[in-house]
Amino acid sequence: MHTQPAPPADAVIVREVGLRDGLQSIHRTLATDHKLDWLRAAHAAGLREIEVGSFVPAKLLPQLADTAELVAVARTLPGLVTSVLVPNLKGAQAALDSGADLMLLPLSASHAHSLANLRKTPDDAVAEVGRIRALRDASGSRCLIEVGMSTAFGCTIQGRVDEAEVLRLLQAALDAGADRVGLADTVGYADPQQVARLFEKSFAVAGDRLACGHFHDTRGLGMANVYAAWLAGVRRFDACLGGIGGCPHAPGASGNVATEDLAYLFASMGAPTGLDFDALIALRARLAQWLAGETLHGSLWRAGLPKTMLSA
Amino acid sequence: MHTQPAPPADAVIVREVGLRDGLQSIHRTLATDHKLDWLRAAHAAGLREIEVGSFVPAKLLPQLADTAELVAVARTLPGLVTSVLVPNLKGAQAALDSGADLMLLPLSASHAHSLANLRKTPDDAVAEVGRIRALRDASGSRCLIEVGMSTAFGCTIQGRVDEAEVLRLLQAALDAGADRVGLADTVGYADPQQVARLFEKSFAVAGDRLACGHFHDTRGLGMANVYAAWLAGVRRFDACLGGIGGCPHAPGASGNVATEDLAYLFASMGAPTGLDFDALIALRARLAQWLAGETLHGSLWRAGLPKTMLSA
Numbered sequence: 001m002h003t004q005p006a007p008p009a010d011a012v013i014v015r016e017v018g019l020r021d022g023l024q025s026i027h028r029t030l031a032t033d034h035k036l037d038w039l040r041a042a043h044a045a046g047l048r049e050i051e052v053g054s055f056v057p058a059k060l061l062p063q064l065a066d067t068a069e070l071v072a073v074a075r076t077l078p079g080l081v082t083s084v085l086v087p088n089l090k091g092a093q094a095a096l097d098s099g100a101d102l103m104l105l106p107l108s109a110s111h112a113h114s115l116a117n118l119r120k121t122p123d124d125a126v127a128e129v130g131r132i133r134a135l136r137d138a139s140g141s142r143c144l145i146e147v148g149m150s151t152a153f154g155c156t157i158q159g160r161v162d163e164a165e166v167l168r169l170l171q172a173a174l175d176a177g178a179d180r181v182g183l184a185d186t187v188g189y190a191d192p193q194q195v196a197r198l199f200e201k202s203f204a205v206a207g208d209r210l211a212c213g214h215f216h217d218t219r220g221l222g223m224a225n226v227y228a229a230w231l232a233g234v235r236r237f238d239a240c241l242g243g244i245g246g247c248p249h250a251p252g253a254s255g256n257v258a259t260e261d262l263a264y265l266f267a268s269m270g271a272p273t274g275l276d277f278d279a280l281i282a283l284r285a286r287l288a289q290w291l292a293g294e295t296l297h298g299s300l301w302r303a304g305l306p307k308t309m310l311s312a
Numbered sequence: 313m314h315t316q317p318a319p320p321a322d323a324v325i326v327r328e329v330g331l332r333d334g335l336q337s338i339h340r341t342l343a344t345d346h347k348l349d350w351l352r353a354a355h356a357a358g359l360r361e362i363e364v365g366s367f368v369p370a371k372l373l374p375q376l377a378d379t380a381e382l383v384a385v386a387r388t389l390p391g392l393v394t395s396v397l398v399p400n401l402k403g404a405q406a407a408l409d410s411g412a413d414l415m416l417l418p419l420s421a422s423h424a425h426s427l428a429n430l431r432k433t434p435d436d437a438v439a440e441v442g443r444i445r446a447l448r449d450a451s452g453s454r455c456l457i458e459v460g461m462s463t464a465f466g467c468t469i470q471g472r473v474d475e476a477e478v479l480r481l482l483q484a485a486l487d488a489g490a491d492r493v494g495l496a497d498t499v500g501y502a503d504p505q506q507v508a509r510l511f512e513k514s515f516a517v518a519g520d521r522l523a524c525g526h527f528h529d530t531r532g533l534g535m536a537n538v539y540a541a542w543l544a545g546v547r548r549f550d551a552c553l554g555g556i557g558g559c560p561h562a563p564g565a566s567g568n569v570a571t572e573d574l575a576y577l578f579a580s581m582g583a584p585t586g587l588d589f590d591a592l593i594a595l596r597a598r599l600a601q602w603l604a605g606e607t608l609h610g611s612l613w614r615a616g617l618p619k620t621m622l623s624a
Contacts, residue, residue, distance in 0.1 A: 159619040189618040191580035192539045219618070220573040220611030221580070224535040227504045253615040261532040268503035268533070299532030303565040306501040306531070307471040 012266045012273050013236040015049035016042050016259055020085050022244035023063050032066045034290045036073055043077045045279035051083040055091035071098040092132040102144040105129055109166045110155035126172045133177025146180040147173040154189030170205050180211040188218020192228035199232035214238040217254040223265055242284045243297030258298030324578045324585050325548040327361035328354050328571055332397050334556035335375050344378045346602045348385055355389045357591035363395040367403035383410040404444040414456040421478045422467035438484045445489025458492040459485040466501030482517050492523045500530020504540035511544035526550040529566040535577055554596045555609030570610030
């Protein structure tokens with residue numbers, strides 16, 4: 001028997017990343033009008049951080065070619081932090097031009113994944129963080145720079161990823177000018193004890209600049225990993241409505257943790273997320289129509305809230 | 313940031329309950345030959361506790377009418393603890409006659425669920441535990457008596473279940489002669505913090521006689537709840553291959569936590585269960601054929617083991 005900590009039930013921030021991480025893994029291009037409906041409905045459901053796209057060359061990801069248009073609309077939504085993914089200096093310039101509030105820079109802890117995904121070594125990616133910081137500062141923009149540590153818990157190409165390398169790269173990213181860092185289980189390899197251990201060590205490196213947990217549910221451990229990260233002190237998580245964003249190496253496998261299930265986890269524990277379940281489930285149903293043929297995931301939409309959480 | 317306990321990676325026992333809890337919720341009757349194939353294959357995959365059926369009147373659950381036949385075969389499998397569900401004294405006599413190693417007696421913490429399910433109040437069910445204990449002792453049998461506390465985390469009929477009532481009934485069941493007790497989230501209402509809290513309080517009541525966690529994945533929190541119970545010190549869990557055993561109130565919703573995913577959770581954390589993943593996944597595929605038309609659940613079967621866990 002072990003005594004467990006009881007973290008305070010303070011608020012949890014959910015960043016909806018379906019419009020980027022979710023759609024990126026789906027070859028079909030969702031019409032901009034549907035994306036804008038999604039964006040507005042997600043905001044209306046209470047989401048206050050949304051990753052709306054990625055400033056990558058349109059020939060690489062035609063699905064996300066309308067990112068600037070989405071940022072423009074997102075900026076008009078009250079209280080919304082508009083997040084975009086940025087793979088390099090050119091993308092950062094586009095992000096700054098767009099007026100996004102936050103740019104997420106991927107940095108792979110796996111050398112092999114970094115070369116395959118970004119065509120850079122991790123240290124070259126860190127150097128790019130430094131250049132992007134200089135660009136941001138010179139521009140006078142207040143756009144936040146967040147570095148997302150991909151494959152922090154393992155990699156489909158390289159296999160094991162050394163924790164010491166994750167910690168070294170976290171420190172390097174902060175030294176290069178990242179405002180915030182986060183840890184991502186990009187391929188669904190993490191287990192809860194590993195999550196607990198690596199977040200604890202990462203907090204020791206980054207303190208409160210460690211500000212995001214990004215988990216996939218590829219092998220059914222998504223929610224357990226989120227819970228472990230929450231116990232370790234994480235209060236901001238990425239998620240995708242309907243759990244989209246599956247792994248290209250495992251067709252049909254679950255993708256990112258589902259926004260609606262994540263919100264339910266925290267609501268059930270008394271940690272407010274500010275999200276409206278009915279609105280999320282209704283939006284998920286529209287998403288299922290827009291993406292007909294794609295596999296959506298998650299559990300809450302089918303079972304509904306427990307009687308104990310329904311208002312009288 | 314919170315410091316987390318790191319429980320020792322000692323062995324975890326998985327009790328396969330698909331042949332009882334899983335099939336009970338499926339109206340179709342699986343042929344006895346298929347059940348015997350399932351039983352033998354589960355044993356061959358490393359399972360050393362299997363709940364093979366229930367001694368209830370055949371007119372109530374015709375799916376489980378062949379329980380005595382399954383016990384007879386299960387007893388021939390080396391090292392297997394053969395478990396059966398027993399709702400009353402008559403069932404207990406049948407269990408003792410069959411030579412089962414363990415009888416699981418359900419006791420609902422929810423008064424409303426107890427009346428609906430067992431047609432007894434919880435205190436009348438406790439009195440029956442006492443009569444079953446006397447019967448067992450008089451018979452000279454060494455069959456273990458385990459009381460499973462149903463709806464310990466909430467109830468679809470009554471809603472909230474008072475923790476003090478759970479603890480009172482645990483003590484009463486032990487006083488009446490139960491050898492062991494366990495807590496069950498029968499309807500998928502539990503959240504991980506509730507699991508942590510209630511198991512901690514229950515260990516204070518029952519000590520090491522608290523020996524089972526039974527979780528459903530109805531709302532996606534099954535694995536997170538298992539992890540929370542494991543952190544609290546639980547080392548024995550119920551599960552169903554393919555996550556069968558869905559909730560009658562939510563058609564298509566996930567059922568019990570999936571055996572293969574549970575085994576993966578513990579293997580990934582370095583806690584051995586002795587289970588063979590290839591054998592479990594192969595058996596799940598046969599189950600999917602036998603139960604064609606039923607919804608199976610779980611994630612690992614689709615994604616496979618991570619590269620970090622594959623032998624060279």
